[in-house]
Amino acid sequence: MSIGKKERKKQIQLFLDINGKMTYTELCEKFPNVSTMTIRRDLEELEESGSILRVKNGAVSLTEITRYNEGAVVNRANLHIFEKQNIAEKAVTLLEEDKTVFIDGGSTTTFFARELPDKNYRIITNGINIAEELTGKNNPSVFLVGGEFSKHNQATCGRRAEVFLSNVNIDVAIMATSAYSYKDGFSCAIREEAELKSYVISRAAKRIMLLDSSKLDKTLSYTFAKIENIDVLVVDEFFPQELRQEFKRKGVRVI
DSSP: OOHHHHHHHHHHHHHHHHHHHHEEEHHHOOOTOOOHHHHHHHHHHHTTTEEEEEEEEEEHHHHHOOOOSSSSSHHHHSSSSHHHHHHHHHHGGGOOOEEEEEEEESSSHHHHHHHHHOOOOOEEEEEEHHHHHHHOSSSSSEEEOSSEEEETTTEESSHHHHHHHTTTEEEEEEESEEEEEEETTEEEEEHHHHHHHHHHHHHHEEEEEOOGGGGOOOOOOOEEGGGGOSSEHHHHHHHHHHHHHHHHHTTTTEE
C-alpha cells in the first residue's frame, strides 16, 4: 500500500530518530515502492526543515545528536557537525577487530562511537554519552571507567579512573581535545580531565587524536599532550595544509 509524501517523510523522520543514522540503502528498503531519488528529495526537505543532517551515504537525526541534554556537551555536539561527522567516518576505518580501545569522553568522540562498526572490540570509556551510544551495538563489549563525574564533559576523571586503567593494556586510544596551539599543544579546561587524558596516552600502544579545525590556535588551562605524544591525527577538510605538513614532519600520520 502506497503512502503520501507527508506520511512518508514522517516515517523517515521516525526511523532516523529511532536508529540515529541510516544509509540510503536502508531507507530505500523501508519504502520499496519509492525511488532512490524520491528518498533523497525527502531527505533534502527534512534537512531544510532542520530535523535531520544528510551525511555520506545517508542521514543522521538531529534529535539523536542533541539528546545528551546535560552540561556544555549538548552545545558542543551542535557545533561543527559536518566536520565532526567527517572526522568520525575516517577515524573508524583505523580500527581492527579484537582490540582494546579507549574512547575519550567528548562531542567529537560521540560521533565516532555512533560510526563504530558493530564488531568485536573491547571498548573502555570514561564518557557516559559514549557508553550510552554503544548500547545499540551487539558485538562490542563496553567497560565504563569509574571516578569523579564531570558534568561539563559528561565523563569521569580523577585518581579512581587512573587506578581502574592501571592494569589495562590499551591497544588504541581515541582521544579528543578542546583546543590546540603549536606552542601549548593539546589542552582542556579541567585539570582532572587533563591528567586522565595524559595517563591514557602514556598507556596506549597507539594514540589517535580527533581534531576539528575550529579548535586551532586556542589554548585552555591544562596541556595534556604535545605533537610527539600522538601517532595519528584525524582532521576535517578545512584543516590548514601547512599545519598538516607540520604534523607530518614530526612523524604524525595525518588523515
